[in-house]
Amino acid sequence: MRRSPGVHTPGFRAGWLMVTLLLAGSILAGCVPSTPRGSMTQAGPVPDDLPATPRADPLQVTILSYHDVRPDVEGAVDADRYAVSTSRLVEHFDWFLAEGLHPVSVDQILAARDSGAPLPDQPLLLVFDDGLRSVYTEVFPLLQLYGYPAVVAPVGLWMDAPEGWSVPYDGLGELTAEDLVTWDQLRTMQASGLVEVATHTWDLHQGVRGNPQGNEQPSAVTRIHDPATGAYEDDASYRERIRDDLSRAAGRIEEELGQRPRVVVWPYGEYSQVTDSIARTLGMPISMGLVPRPHPVDDLSGMGRFVITGNPTVTDLAWYLRRSPSAVSPVRVVHVDLDYVYDEDPAQIERNLDALVERISTIRPSHVYLQAFGDPEGDGTARSLYFPNRHLPMRADLFNRVAWQLRTRAGVSVFAWMPLLAFDLGDDTRNDALSVLRWEGDRAVPSRPDYRRLSPWQPEARRIIHEIFEDLAIHAAFDGILFHDDAYLNDREDAAAHPETPGRLPTVRERTDALFQLTSEVMETVRRYRPEARSARNLYARVVLEPESEAWFAQSFPRSLEHYDHTAVMAMPYMEGARNARRWLGELVRVVAEHPGGLEGTVFELQSVDWRKPAPIPTAELVEWMKDLERAGAIHFGYYPDDFIQGHPDLWTIRSALSIERDPWRREHP
Known part of the structure; x- marks a missing residue:
């Protein structure tokens, strides 16, 4: 989106060009996020009979992550929300038996991957995190009784803690050595043939300083910030820290138990391709995260797990596991300019951030699209960035701070809103050399009808783009x-594809393909460090309503549906000059619905400002548009921009239309 240059008042400065694990607070405690993705938090109704569990894909395994098991857990309101009562665990085990759910071992999973050995129907892997004493006193006798295999994942440093040691632990206050399993008990369990001992790392089960503001973030995936020097841990030091930690953890297990671990269970479920690669070189081919989903056995990295919380009944557990991975929860988006949070005064930044977080917490959207680039000129071109990087000035080290606060305090998924091509490198000669080009006679010259854009056909430009996104993910x-709406190429571009042939331009298909390919490659780069990152791309509404306009934008709506997790269509009637906004929106939804997966894959982004005047659009009108979208069949929608400083749209009015509390799939559930 392109913001009107020179207009800086929040709510009036932005105009569109043309036509997302929750981790608890700023200090990490316990084993998993305070509200892990897909976890359960309150009991639902219990029917008299349970329907049969749907048959799972035999090439997938469902992993259940348990923690403490105690006889005295107080229903669904125990102080330790991850604790399960012993009697409830018996009910779970009985249900597995009755429903034909088959707990399997690590050996069976590796055999299925390596030689295609069959797994039983509906395979389960039971994992008990943190190495709490109850895994021996309460769980192990039940494993023996039922003959169920399981994985136990202790934290190395905790196992060898000195006398008087303690650590803050979610739900238990302080965890001491008396609360943990001993090496002798692990030896006994391993000798039974039922228990595989994994590592929960040596000392990565903690938060480390992740930004100048002091947020503590998961150690395994965070480059440590040094407040004394203002510098971040470099890549070599980071990799050495992870390798040393895993090597020490694996070595200690081998020393005590005679066998190195084959499984690493990442604390807080946070991992990357970098950490997994290091683990594999140390003999751990299986790694586990915390995204709740069945996991294919042909890829044992970052295996998804269902975290058990709230001491769930069998009915609640069944509901949790049976939800189809294809079930669609409505996405509700608030699109935020980080330029509004920024101020030269750090204290004012924090006040602005508090106001934003409080507002988002009240509105309760599912997602925030958060600007990660500096655009004070309001023209949509990134001349600075809000994170450390190799290529552009850093306006402030702010994106990680704001995203973290929104994720942990407001409970939303945060997508980094970034240009794909529109980067100003601060050097006119270099900008021109790497620019999208058009022909003037037999001369190829920079093409800048609006944005400055780097050419997807210039190898050096592509390298810069990749490194910018890599720095963001790190x-x-x-x-x-x-991806910002700068990802387009018009019908006179890009001469950089054929610089030696005057007048020659790429075909429409080649231009469209080039942008799809570049976004795919960028997402591959991002996922090296953020493996669960999803993708969305802004698309002009005209591309949806007039498919032939692909020739002018190199954008294709049906192919975007296939390519991205969501296509964020700029559903902005006044920007499009619509005479009847509601009728125009209805037609847009109708056309989207004609495409397979159109409604499921499209986020309709409404405008909260009429940039023709410019003036805010009344909140009542914006809410009526949202109701129109829903009545027409739209599933996902949101708006841009949110003026959290001036309070537009009106807080409680917009909350009534946008809050995810209206989503039945998001019912509270243990």
Whole structure:
């Protein structure tokens, strides 16, 4: 989106061009996020009979992550929300038996991957995190009784803690050595043939300083910030720290138990391709995260797990596991300019951030699209960035801070809103050399009808783009990327594809393909460090309503549906000059619905400002548009921009239309 240059008042400065694990607070405690993705938090109704569990894909395994098991857990309101009562665990085991769910071993999973050995129907892997004493006193006798295999994942440093040691632990206050399993007990369990001992790392089960503001973030995926020097841990030091930790953890297990671990269970479920690669070189081919989903056995990296919380009944557990991975929860988006949070005064930044977080917490959207680039001129071109990087000035080291606060305090998924091509490198000669080009006679010259854009056909430009996104993924925790509407090429571009042949331009298909390919490659780069990152891309509404306009934008709506997790269509009637906004929106939804997966894959982004005047659009009108979208069949929608400083749209009015509390799939559930 392109913001009107020179207009800086929040709510009036922005105009569109043309036509996302929750981790608890700023200090990490316990084993998993305070509200892990897909976890359960309150009991639902219990029917008299349970329907049969749907048959799972035999090439997938469902992993259940348990923690403490105690006889005295107080229903669903125990102080330790991850604790399960012993009697409830018996009910779970009985249900597995009755429903034909088959707990399997690590050996069976590796055999299925390596030689295609069959797994039983509905395979389960039971994992008990943190190495709490109850895994021996309460769980192990039940494993023996039922003959169920399981994985136990202790934290190395905790196992060898000195006398008087303790650590803060979610739900238990302080965890001491008396609360943990001993090496002798692990030996006994391993000798039974039922228990595989994994590592929960040596000392990565903690938060480390992740930004100048002091947020503590998961150690395994965070480059440590040094407040004394203002510098971040470099890549070599980071990799050495992870390798040393895993090597020490694996070596200690081998020393005590005679066998190195084959499984690493990443604390807080946070991992990357970098950490997994290091683990594999140390003999751990299986790694586990915390995304709740069945996992294919042909890829044992970052295996998804269902975290058991709230001491769930069998009915609640069944509901949790049976939800189809294809079930669609409505996405509700608030699109935020980080330029509004920024101020030269750090204290004012924090006040602005508090106001934003409080507002988002009240509105309760599912997602925030958060600007990660500096655009004070309001023209949509990134001349600075809000994170450390190799190529552009850093306006402030702010994106990670704001994204973290929104994710942990407001409970939303945060997508980094970034240009794909529109980067100003601060050097006119270099900008021109790497620019999208058009022909003037037999001369190829920079093409700048609006944005400055780097050419997807210039290898050096592509390298810069990749490195910018790599730096973002290294230095910030987020849930996805929203590609800005600068990702277009018009019908006179890009001469850089054929610089030696005057007048020759790429075909429409070649231009469209080039942008799809570049976004795919960028997402591959991002996922090296943020493996669960999702993708979204802004698309002009005209591309949806007039498919032939692909020739002018190199954008294709049906192919975007196939290519991205969501296509964020700029559903902005006044920007499009619509005479009847509601009728125009209805037609847009109708056309989207004609495409397979159109409604499921499209986020309709409404405008909260009429940039023709400019003036805010009344909140009542914006809400009526949202109701119109829903009545027409739209599933996902949101708006841009949110003026959290001036309070537009009206807080409680917009909350009534946008809050995810209206989503039945998001019912509270243990």
